[in-house]
Amino acid sequence: MPCADTNGGNIRELQNVIERAVIISTGPALSVDVSDLKFPKAGHAVEETTFLKSPTNGGLHDVLEQSERQQILKALEQCNWVVAGLNGAAARLGMKRSTLQQRIRKLGIARRSA
Secondary structure (H helix, E strand, C coil): CCCCCCCHHHHHHHHHHHHHHHHHCCCCCCCCCHHHCCCCCCCCHHHHHHHHHCCCCHHHHHHHHHHHHHHHHHHHHHCCCCCCCCCCHHHHHCCCHHHHHHHHHHHCCCCCCC
């Protein structure tokens, strides 16, 4: 059963924000204008507050990691945890299977038992 690409725009938006920050930032620290980030209206107020209060880019790292985790989990769930193949989560996210597997390990993502 094919996986519909209903949320690819969010990934592209995140990629655009990061690319813009890389181009604009000077020095070794990546700086992102908070106005470039679009937070979901409901359910994620704690993450937004944490980011806005953080005086360093450590908050940005946490927000980006949490966003990546959510996108990966959503893709995995929508693809019934199939990682590889044309209808797998890796293809849906626009990345190689091995890259997705590496990100899953790094983020500690595990399939919940039913």
